[in-house]
Amino acid sequence: MADAAAHLLIVDDNKVNRLLLSRSVEMQGHRAALAENGRIALEMLRREPFDLLLLDIEMPEMDGFAVLEQLKADPQLRDLPVIVTSSVEGLDNIVRCIGLGAEDYLPKPVNAVLLKARIGASLEKKRLRDQQKELVRRFATSEVAQDLQQSGFTLGGKRMHASVMFADIRSFTALVESQPPEETIELLNAYYALMFEAISSHGGVVNQMIGDGLMALFGAPLPLDDCAGRAVAAALEMSELIEQFNLERSALHKPTIHIGIGIATGEVVAGYTGTQRRATYTCIGDTVNLAARLEAHTKVARRGILIDENTQGALRDRVRTDALGAVPFKGKSAAVEIFALAPGQPA
Amino acid sequence: MDELVIDPTVYATLQSTVGAEFAAELVDTFLEEASGMLAELRSARTENHADRFRRAAHSLKSNSGTFGASRLAALARELELNGLNADPAQDMDALTAIEAEYTRAAAALKDLSHG
Numbered sequence: 001m002a003d004a005a006a007h008l009l010i011v012d013d014n015k016v017n018r019l020l021l022s023r024s025v026e027m028q029g030h031r032a033a034l035a036e037n038g039r040i041a042l043e044m045l046r047r048e049p050f051d052l053l054l055l056d057i058e059m060p061e062m063d064g065f066a067v068l069e070q071l072k073a074d075p076q077l078r079d080l081p082v083i084v085t086s087s088v089e090g091l092d093n094i095v096r097c098i099g100l101g102a103e104d105y106l107p108k109p110v111n112a113v114l115l116k117a118r119i120g121a122s123l124e125k126k127r128l129r130d131q132q133k134e135l136v137r138r139f140a141t142s143e144v145a146q147d148l149q150q151s152g153f154t155l156g157g158k159r160m161h162a163s164v165m166f167a168d169i170r171s172f173t174a175l176v177e178s179q180p181p182e183e184t185i186e187l188l189n190a191y192y193a194l195m196f197e198a199i200s201s202h203g204g205v206v207n208q209m210i211g212d213g214l215m216a217l218f219g220a221p222l223p224l225d226d227c228a229g230r231a232v233a234a235a236l237e238m239s240e241l242i243e244q245f246n247l248e249r250s251a252l253h254k255p256t257i258h259i260g261i262g263i264a265t266g267e268v269v270a271g272y273t274g275t276q277r278r279a280t281y282t283c284i285g286d287t288v289n290l291a292a293r294l295e296a297h298t299k300v301a302r303r304g305i306l307i308d309e310n311t312q313g314a315l316r317d318r319v320r321t322d323a324l325g326a327v328p329f330k331g332k333s334a335a336v337e338i339f340a341l342a343p344g345q346p347a
Numbered sequence: 348m349d350e351l352v353i354d355p356t357v358y359a360t361l362q363s364t365v366g367a368e369f370a371a372e373l374v375d376t377f378l379e380e381a382s383g384m385l386a387e388l389r390s391a392r393t394e395n396h397a398d399r400f401r402r403a404a405h406s407l408k409s410n411s412g413t414f415g416a417s418r419l420a421a422l423a424r425e426l427e428l429n430g431l432n433a434d435p436a437q438d439m440d441a442l443t444a445i446e447a448e449y450t451r452a453a454a455a456l457k458d459l460s461h462g
Contacts, residue, residue, distance in 0.1 A: 016377045016410045023365045058405050087409040089428060109357075109413040112364040 038062030262294025357415025
């Protein structure tokens with residue numbers, strides 16, 4: 001709610017102005033902290049989170065313009081809404097504030113009704129922005145989330161070199177039928193939490209979840225050094241986490257789960273598809289199809305993690321693999337060399 | 348100059364927004380701070396420090412406006428916009444005038460806030 005109490009920072013070198021502004025915002029139900037100049041304000045902003053900044057322009061040591069410039073250059077503080085309150089002379093100064101990213105400008109003496117309306121509007125905008133950020137964060141690593149915020153997003157594909165991973169739970173249907181639905185949801189939530197953790201800690205991005213299956217990308221939307229090595233490291237960590245998870249489940253006399261993972265590396269076409277209103281980040285191409293086939297083939301091969309030749313080559317013997325020979329896959333004209341990760345190696 | 352020493356509607360609005368008691372406290376704070384601003388104007392003038400002169404005038408203008416001290420605000424604004432005069436004697440006259448106006452405004456504000 002825009003009306004919920006917010007934490008504001010008031011920056012003004014003048015004591016009367018500080019007292020008056022803090023009284024006004026406190027009467028609106030917000031909390032206010034005070035700073036005497038721009039330098040102190042920036043120190044406070046970097047130390048604790050604030051929802052909104054009320055900024056004076058004319059100040060000794062560091063003036064409001066310098067504060068706006070520093071905020072703009074700081075990725076952590078760039079989105080902090082700022083309302084400039086000043087009796088500075090000249091329209092050009094007001095224009096300069098807005099140009100430097102100030103949300104709004106209120107001349108002094110500040111009208112209390114206007115102040116309330118502007119604070120409400122700024123907080124509401126911030127709330128929506130935070131919500132959007134949270135959504136992106138939930139499905140991406142912080143690097144990707146930041147990239148998306150910086151570049152915005154455009155529909156349309158880009159060719160990238162990436163590793164694609166598919167993973168799912170073996171015999172999931174039988175498991176679902178053997179237990180109450182609540183337990184299945186609980187199991188899936190725990191499973192996804194573990195998998196997300198392993199994937200994002202190695203720089204990957206989960207871009208699809210369907211039932212018990214997921215698709216993850218390493219090297220898209222952002223290029224990644226050694227994407228194959230990272231994808232394999234993530235897969236090993238996923239297997240290890242599932243083993244630990246199973247120990248806990250066994251102790252509780254619950255059925256254990258087993259996962260299959262397929263990884264392929266090569267060129268993919270990645271981008272946002274859909275409409276401007278509703279879009280999803282997706283990835284297509286032979287590499288994606290091959291990763292899906294490898295994952296499905298783990299059942300046949302009775303191995304936990306299968307990788308293609310490109311992935312295996314990129315590992316340069318850092319991880320032990322067993323060559324399983326060439327396998328003819330549907331949709332592939334030639335048989336494909338596949339490799340299994342040797343069991344029992346550290347993630 | 349047609350401006351009032353204190354515009355009663357501005358002060359009444361302040362009282363109704365923050366409460367009469369808080370407004371009176373705010374007046375006290377202003378009276379404590381303003382003598383410092385006036386002294387700063389004089390020393391900045393004597394030391395030929397244009398930036399300090401402008402900033403002190405700016406603060407005085409800003410606070411005067413808050414309490415409806417319109418004449419004081421107008422005088423301070425003039426100093427802020429004009430900056431240091433090439434002829435220091437003229438600034439000294441202006442400072443004497445602004446100090447006299449401040450004395451009137453301070454007395455009127457004390458009456459209003461504690462009346």
